[in-house]
Amino acid sequence: MALKDLNDRQAVLRALEEYDRLKRVPFLRTYGFGTADEYVLAHDGRYYDSKAIVGVAHLFQSGELLSNLAFKGGKKGAVRALKDMDFEVIPQRRGSFVLLWNPSLWHWDEQRRLAIQRRILAGGTGSEPWSTGSRKKDISKGDRIFLFLVGQQERGLVASGHAASNIYFDKQWAADHPEPAPHISVAWDKLLDPPEVLPWETIQRTVPGFPNRYQGGGARLDGLQTLTLNALWQEHANEVSLAALGDPARPEVAASYSYAIVKRRNHQQQFRNLLLGAYEPRCTVCGFDQIEILEAAHLIPDSQGGASSVENGRLMCPNHHRAHDAGLFHLQRDRPIWTNAETEFLAPARPL
Numbered sequence: 289m290a291l292k293d294l295n296d297r298q299a300v301l302r303a304l305e306e307y308d309r310l311k312r313v314p315f316l317r318t319y320g321f322g323t324a325d326e327y328v329l330a331h332d333g334r335y336y337d338s339k340a341i342v343g344v345a346h347l348f349q350s351g352e353l354l355s356n357l358a359f360k361g362g363k364k365g366a367v368r369a370l371k372d373m374d375f376e377v378i379p380q381r382r383g384s385f386v387l388l389w390n391p392s393l394w395h396w397d398e399q400r401r402l403a404i405q406r407r408i409l410a411g412g413t414g415s416e417p418w419s420t421g422s423r424k425k426d427i428s429k430g431d432r433i434f435l436f437l438v439g440q441q442e443r444g445l446v447a448s449g450h451a452a453s454n455i456y457f458d459k460q461w462a463a464d465h466p467e468p469a470p471h472i473s474v475a476w477d478k479l480l481d482p483p484e485v486l487p488w489e490t491i492q493r494t495v496p497g498f499p500n501r502y503q504g505g506g507a508r509l510d511g512l513q514t515l516t517l518n519a520l521w522q523e524h525a526n527e528v529s530l531a532a533l534g535d536p537a538r539p540e541v542a543a544s545y546s547y548a549i550v551k552r553r554n555h556q557q558q559f560r561n562l563l564l565g566a567y568e569p570r571c572t573v574c575g576f577d578q579i580e581i582l583e584a585a586h587l588i589p590d591s592q593g594g595a596s597s598v599e600n601g602r603l604m605c606p607n608h609h610r611a612h613d614a615g616l617f618h619l620q621r622d623r624p625i626w627t628n629a630e631t632e633f634l635a636p637a638r639p640l
């Protein structure tokens with residue numbers, strides 16, 4: 289029996305049970321799969337390595353384990369087989385990076401930090417250069433960034449964003465480090481206050497393979513770890529932002545937020561994260577690639593039942609997002625078909 293003959297949903301559910309029972313790393317080791325997998329199976333709020341699940345489901349259906357090698361070039365086949373059995377598969381082509389913030393080594397200017405928080409509260413992102421420590425090349429534009437507060441009583445996830453640049457070398461922040469050091473620009477999309485961190489221990493319990501500590505250059509997380517951490521983080525940030533609504537000490541939150549806006553923005557942000565994990569970080573229509581203001585657009589509007597999924601979503605610049613939602617064009621195989629053909633070509637504005 290070949291990969292394409294896998295069609296028994298029950299066999300897949302059994303493989304998921306086996307995965308839950310053994311836990312991720314022992315499961316992969318037992319059946320000879322690696323962790324790098326750019327398609328993640330989502331089921332009941334949990335995430336699974338799709339290839340390994342397909343390989344083991346194949347074993348349960350036919351008695352023959354599909355080994356890692358049997359997938360060579362057949363990744364799409366595994367995805368299609370799962371989708372045909374009504375499972376949700378999420379492409380997560382980019383991993384993410386954990387960076388560290390130790391306030392006793394680097395003082396994040398409070399005014400700048402609060403300015404970023406305000407821009408995020410207003411529904412945008414705030415960008416800032418960040419040192420990548422000993423990491424000199426592997427972070428590239430579009431990668432998800434998680435920032436961990438360390439060296440404090442509170443230890444845990446304090447901010448998230450996306451790399452808005454590749455790594456570049458710039459003068460070090462500290463006067464005693466005159467040598468140029470590796471940096472990236474990060475477009476932050478969430479930034480909590482230190483007492484509000486998502487505790488390290490909670491993450492360790494939930495994200496498979498998340499260690500007790502990271503050093504210097506932080507760490508890389510794979511697609512499954514990224515999706516799991518994103519979901520946990522989103523839930524935590526929801527709680528924090530909703531709690532801040534009723535907090536008289538945070539009048540700026542109450543002023544710019546209603547409960548409904550918080551919910552909608554958080555949902556929109558989750559959708560944007562999903563698309564940034566799956567697509568090149570640029571506008572589908574014009575290629576504009578400033579991550580700071582890229583948005584997640586629904587092809588079929590959510591008001592018409594369109595899902596917030598990778599299939600139904602594309603990244604767009606704010607102009608093309610508005611034009612799309614106003615019905616000025618629709619996408620056909622990712623090419624814009626303009627309702628009024630004359631709007632297609634834009635000339636720079638000149639004085640009349």
Ligand SMILES: [Zn+2]
Pocket residue numbers: 571572573574575576604605606607608
């Ligand atoms: Zn555009």
